[in-house]
Structure formats: C-alpha cells, structure tokens
Amino acid sequence: MSDAYETRLVDSGGTTYERVAIAVVIGSLAAFSLGATALFEWIPIDGSVTGASTATYFGAALLALGAAIGVLGVLSRWGGVRTTPDRSVGLGDAAIQFVLWTITTGAIASNTLGLDAVGWLLGVPIGGIVGYLTLVAREDISATLPVAAFVCFVGVVVTTGVIAPSWTWEPSGFDAVIPGRLVIPLLTMVGGLFAGRASAAAYAGFGTRGRQNGAFLLISLVVLLTLSVLAFLLVFVFERGITVVLENLTVGAGTALLLVVAALASLVRSGRLDPATADGTDKLLSFVALAVGSALALAGAALAFVIVRGRSVSGYAVTIEPTTVIGAAPGVLVGAIGLAMLRRSRSPWVPTTERGRTVARGLRVAVGAMIVTAFLELGTGGELAIGGIAVVPTIAFTVAGVAVVAAGVHAATRLAVDRSLPAWVPPLPSTGTLALWAFVVVCLHGVVTGNSFGGAVGINGSGTIDWPFLMNPSQGLGIQKGVMPALVGTVWIVLGAVVFAVPLAVGAAVFLTEYAENSRFTQAVDIATNGLWSTPSIVFGLFGLAFLVPRFGDSPSIFVAQLVLGFMLLPLVLITSREAMKSVPDEYRDASAALGVSKWDTIRSVVIPASMPGVITGAILGVGRIAGETAPLLLVLNGPNFPNASPRVLAGFTVDVGLRPPFLHVSNPALLERASALPYQLYAVITAGVGAEESFGWGTTLVLLGVVLAFYAMGIASRRYFRSKLHQ
Structure with a gap:
C-alpha cells in the first residue's frame, strides 16, 4: 500500500511541546487550588515559609506560569512546532483581555500609585491596546502572550510587595475595605484559570480542538471552585460546632463496635473494595472505599482492644467505656x-x-x-x-x-x-x-x-x-444545654410536610400528565406551580398565621407548621413529578395497553414506578429547603426558644370509638401545641442573642446540617433503590 497518505501527527519536538504544555496545565491547577485554599484561609497568606512570605511564593509561582505560557506561544509561532492555530482568537477573548487589563492596571494605578481617577483613565488605553493586539494577532500568540503578560505582571506585583497581605484598597465610591489577603488569592485563582485555559489550548495545538480543551479545563476549574465552596462551608461549620456538640459524649465500646462492623459489612457487601476489578471513575471510588474499609477495620480492632483491656479511653471530650452491652x-x-x-x-x-x-x-x-x-x-x-x-x-x-x-x-x-x-x-x-x-x-x-x-x-x-448535646433538653439540669426538643420538633415538622405534600403532588401530577388534556387549564397550572415555588417563604408564613392558625386551635402549632412547609414543598414535587412522568417512554404505556391492562393499572404499576427516581429527587431538593426555613416558623410555630421537653407526637394520639358518625374519633393534642425547631432556636441564639453562647449556636448549626444531610441520604438511598428495581 502506498504511504502517500501517511501523516505524522506529532514529531519529537511536538512531543516535548505537549509535555511542557501538560506540565503548565498541572501547574495552573495547583495555582488555582492554592489560591482557593488561601481564600478560605486554610493556608495563611500572611505567614512565612523558610523566612520568606507565603505571598512571595504565590507570586513566584505566577511568574513561572506566565513565563512557561509565553514560551508555549513563542514555540508555536516561531519554534517550528506543528500546531494548527486560527488567524485570530476572536472578539470575545479580546474583550476579556480589555476588561481584565483595564481593571487590574486601573486599580493598581489609582490605589497603589495614588493617581485616583487618573489611574482609571490610564487603565483604559492600556486595556484597549492589549485587547487590540489580542484581536489582530494569530491565535497561538493572542491566546498565550497576553495571558502570559498578565500572569507575570500579577506575579511581579505580588512578589515585589506592591500588593502585600497588609495592603488595602478603599474604593471611593464604596464604603468598603478590600484587604490584600483577599486580593492575592483571587488574583492567583484568576491567573490559574487563564493560564490553564491557554496551556490546555496549546496542548491540543490551538484551533477548534484547542478551544474545546481550554473551555473544558475552565469549566472543570469552576466546578472545582464550587466543590471547594461546599467543602469550605462544611468544614467552617464543623470546626466551630464540633467541640460543643461532642462535649461530654460517652459511648460504650460494644455499641461502637457493632456500628463499625455493620458499616464494614455494608461496604464489603457493596463489592467496591477491589480496585483491580474496576475501571474509570469506579477505580477511584474503589480506592476510596478500600481506604474507608481499612480505617473501619482498624477502628474495630481498637474498640475490641478497649473491651479486652477493660479500661476507658478519653480524647477530644469523648469517652469510650469498655462495656460489651449494646444500646x-x-x-x-x-x-x-x-x-x-x-x-x-x-x-x-x-x-x-x-x-x-x-x-x-x-x-x-x-x-x-x-x-x-x-x-x-x-x-x-x-x-x-x-x-x-x-x-x-x-x-x-x-x-x-x-x-x-x-x-x-x-x-x-x-x-x-x-x-x-x-x-x-x-x-x-x-x-x-x-x-x-x-x-x-x-x-x-x-x-x-x-x-x-x-x-x-x-x-x-x-x-x-x-450524648448530652443531642439528648438533653435546652434547659435541663445536666452539665450543658442540649437540642433534643428542637431536633425532635424539626424531624416531626419535616416528616409531616412530606407526608402531606408528596402524595398530593404525585396525585396531581398523575392527573395532569395522564388524564388531563394539554389545554389552557394545564398551562395555567404550570404557571401557578412555578409561581408558587418562587413565592418567598415569609408569604407562606403570613398565610399560615392569618388563615390556618385561626382554624386550627387559634394558636401557632406543629400541625400548622407542617401544613405551611407542606405548601412550600408541594409545587417543587409537583413540577419534578410531572417532568419525571413525561419522561417515561410512551412505548411502556402502549405495551401495557396491548396486554389488556387498564389505564389506572398501567399508571400504578408502570408509570409511577418508572418516575419514582424523579419524584424522590424533587422531594430531596424540597426537604433541603424547608428543613432550614426560619421565617415561616417564627409566625406559625412560635414556641419557646429553649424548651425543656420534646413534643410527644406519637404518644399523643388517642382513638375513641363511638355510636355517632364518624364513629371513629382520632385526636392528637400534641400536634396543636407550640414547639421549637432547630432553625427557630438557631435564630434565637445567633441573630437575636437570646439565652446562650455563640458556641451553642454553632453546635445547633452543625446538628441542623446533619439533619438535612440525613434526609438527603435517605432520599438518595430511596432513589437508588427504585433505580435498581427499574433495571431488574
């Protein structure tokens, strides 16, 4: 066969070029991650390492990144490396460079150099020049050199101390002070974003494929930032609340060992402890599961040693007693x-x-x-x-x-x-x-x-x-206050809202999807449910106070709070349930009808089971919203800030049989009593400053976060169960 059509995709120079580019991509990811950790104060930006300021290392890293990106652009343009750049990078990138250079140079000139408004006037022509050069140059130059210049410029400014952790910016138009310990991590993250995008495009040889690579890396870094914000939120609350939550906690070693063995058995049963049999992302999950399983095995061995030794172990306000009795x-x-x-x-x-x-x-x-x-x-x-x-x-x-x-x-x-x-x-x-x-x-x-x-x-x-913090009442006689009444109140309110809203929403979704014609009525329902979902929660609270409270005991109560939160949950579950039922293929319905199954039996045994993952997803999202609502509870629950007893909802049910209709009388006075809830108590502690220290409020916040995550976990487990049933 002729080799006329054979083409070498890369040569030896291209291979080296790609290696340099991927090294710059990795460096950009590292710079972005370090900037995020410094922004969240996990790394002290005003600290020092081996005698040099931490900020100096950030600036040096940006200088190295900028120089490497410049080398990539120069090699592509004049170094004989085989790339496929376009004639221009495009107007969008030119506009981005204009805005970026205008803001950066204007802010430094107006504040650091003391030029005030003249500094901003100086930043506009500099940004215009950079934007114009970016637009007219070939893509490999315009995609790398302006970014390299900006990253190096930021690196020089940070390394020389022009912007130091003690530096401040006080914009004349705003009553705010922006410190350097905030600006340096932000500049590092921005530099990492642009450096990663440029180096990813260079790795793919520029052109359409290069822009796709750059966009993919940019989106990945934004997703990483989102996950970092979530992790920071959890860690922030955890480190401030864990001390008071775990204070005076005592656990029997037998109970702890039983829980550890159950967790380890569940992990083994999942079949994810062998990374050798997994592929792709499952391999990473297998390594994580293996690490967790190893930690659980070590914990179990330590608990067994405590039992055999017969001595209690204490640490970090937690005591493990050497008892074999199970709770x-x-x-x-x-x-x-x-x-x-x-x-x-x-x-x-x-x-x-x-x-x-x-x-x-x-x-x-x-x-x-x-x-x-x-x-x-x-x-x-x-x-x-x-x-x-x-x-x-x-x-x-x-x-x-x-x-x-x-x-x-x-x-x-x-x-x-x-x-x-x-x-x-x-x-x-x-x-x-x-x-x-x-x-x-x-x-x-x-x-x-x-x-x-x-x-x-x-x-x-x-x-x-x-566990005193979870088991004690707020005004108990123990060593410390606890959140048990508020915790029980939160659970009952959320469960009541779910029991009220989910069946009603699913039933409405069945009627609107399977029975009602596509008409103005259904369109009006769509508009109404979307509007109801976007209605502020305080409006629901006012509705409950003015309409529901007078009709149910004329006093704020658990039952009214359940109804109000149920009304808030109803539209989201209805919307997601309708979309889930619409996504069920019509072939399922046709096959069921061809077998002679009635319409209702088809809905009950085919449509609803197939749409249950979507229904549960809506319920999960809704529960995450209503579990932390405070404004409606201030109006329709209005219980004591620190109750000394939990609501006895289950024990409050009374059933009487009589000779008059309806013959069966069921009542529960506990549902018509005032109560407290974790968001309500948290508002009283943190915002109003009532009755407790701030540490107690952070502990309450951590417990509330745990309750919401527990509801999420139950919903996710239910969704996985129904999905597994669909694939059987």
Missing part, C-alpha cells in the same frame, strides 16, 4: 441494615412439603405479630402485657429460639454422615432473617420501655450512648 437504638439501626442486606442476597424460601408450608406460615405469622405489637408499643409509648407477661419479648425470644433450633439442625446435618436436611427446616438465610427480626423487635421494645435484657453481654434499653 437498643443502635441495635435497631444495625438490625435494619442486616435485614436489608439479607433481603438483597437471598431468594425467598418456598417449601415443597405441606409440613414446610405450615412452618413457613407459622413463622410469617410470628414475625407479623412481633412487628405489629412492636409498633403498637411505639404508638402507645408503653409496654404491652397480658397477665403480667410482656408480649413483645415473649414472641421475639420464641422466634429467636426457633431460629437457634433451626441453625442447630443445620449444624447437626452437616456433621452427620449421609444425612439430608429435612424439607420443613428453613434454610440458613431465612433462619438469619428470623433472628434479625427478633433482635430488631427486642431492641425496639427496649427503646420504647427502657427495659434491658441480658447481663454483661446484652441489650441496654436506656442506651450505651450518652
């Missing part, structure tokens, strides 16, 4: 995690003999009885007993005994020779499920009643975690 509340959590893992890993037991089916039915009845009685105790807040015998523990221990006997039969069968397992004995996964259900129910019984089971190794109903 009831953590036991419920760990048992639920174990049940979820078993459900995913096993197939249901379908016995083939009549005796086996009888055993299966009996076990289902026993498990159902356990669950029903446990929830009855949870609702009534007391222990169910017949003839002085507690119902829940009796059933649970009976089921646990059956599970132990079945496990013993399995073990005996394995040890015996030429023995097969009887057909009526449930398999080991089903036996494990029975034992876990019994464990969860006993732990839930311990949470409700406070009863303990077992001795040195058992379940402690009162708990083995003593």
